Amino acid sequence: MSAPVAAESYVVGVEALSFAPHYSVDKQGHYQGFARELLDLFAADSGVELVYRPLPVNQLLPALLEGRVDFKYPDSDLWAQEQKAGTGISYSKPVVDYVDGVLVAPSRVGQPVSSLKRLSIVEGWTPWAYEQQVENQQVKLSYSPDLRKMIQQALKKDTDGAYFNIVVATHYLDNIRARPGALVFDPKLPHTRGSFHLSTIKHPELIQRFDRFLLEHSAEVSALKNKYQVEANLDSEFMGMEQWKVDFLKRQKAKAAAGD
Template sequence: MKPVRLCLLSAIVLTPGALAQTYVVGVENLPFYAPHYHYDAQGEYRGFAREVLDAFAADSGLTLQYKPLSAVQLLSALRSGEIDFKYPDSPHWAQAQKAGMTLHYSQAVVDYVDGVLVAPGRQGRSLDDVRRLSLVQGWTPRGYEQRIDSGQIRLDYSDDLRQMIRQALKQDTDGAYFNVVVATHYLDNIRARPGALVFDPKLPHTRGSFHLSSSRHPQLVARFDRFLGERAAQVAALKDQYRVEANLNSEYLGLEQWKVDFLERRKARNQP
């Protein structure tokens, strides 16, 4: 079930007895996007994103409220001033829908890779062999637009990651397009099917970064950038803790950790 409640955070106030100013952060209401973010049984926003934003609020003496909305609602809410910030965001997303808006983006908070996960037996096949892709509603499979427009690839949409993964595991489609770290985390830790689908780096995929955006508070976006710089070690520790960039820049992207450890040990043994 999609969360509808407002998640509240009371941040540390730097001046004793003073009331911190409150800002609303619009966040995506995807039920599962761990380890970046997710919602617990009480509908509370959790995960790496929450911890980074909480730390920023505490560091700056602010109070943040987290408001879950759909991707379409988030942009509309940002435009109307219903929310003060949007996370995650990117200057490369929804450019047509953002026309006429003045948006201020933070530095990159965390990097990501979106790509296609396939059954192990299909890994390494040609793009010509991809005829049907599983996709979560609202996502755009970058690098596949031409083939989709020409009818060479058909899209099968799902409401969320769980449904999409089920579809791909049954091999009703040739692969599932999603955030590679998130899909792998789900397969390894939630579905308990490690390795059932694997990232295919030979197929088109996209690298990018998550940013914090605002149309009304450029000075706070600048303050957030200072926080990322001054607290770089703290943010890096959170990345390691949540494994949001796990093997992102290595040949092991999308592999479960035990297999990475095994391959590294084997490589070490084979070195002269």
């Protein structure tokens, strides 16, 4: 009998970061969340093996450029453009959409951008929507080492708001900090929309397979997005709102419509 053929094996460089529900790394170093489940589904469908290597965010791109990992997730052609110039990175189709914006105390919702003087932000993040205000010194950034400390700063009112991924910050407040609604996204303030992609230098052919997987298994991908709520209400007036409140407001709207 011939020996079984070993599956193609690839190393995916991922962020060693608590970024639930998108992804996180537990105390044992296991990568988990929406991204893990999606990439595992792709691996099973394609007959390949994916090995996840969590790295500090600032080490992830160098690991890709130096060939120490085969793929990077998440990535975007808009990020670190100078470092990537001439490297020939291939990007997948969008995997998941996101919104980065400012969460404020409910009493501050609707105030003009000029009222924002100090903004909490996690080290390594760039508040693209506020570059001009920062450059003109209208907004001062207050850096924190992680999401927990950034949220703490904003809750203590040491700053006027916190700039982060809206879904992740809301998930943290609702499920981990257990302070739902203590800070809420203000959609009238400047915010940025974008997408996460899978990237590679060495294996563009596998990116093409991944793109086909996203297309052919769109129903399963959508089910995973719903399971983890990674795009929860990104295209509605409920963006950044706790789920119980969304459900309540939808019921109220349905009652009002039925009354008409």
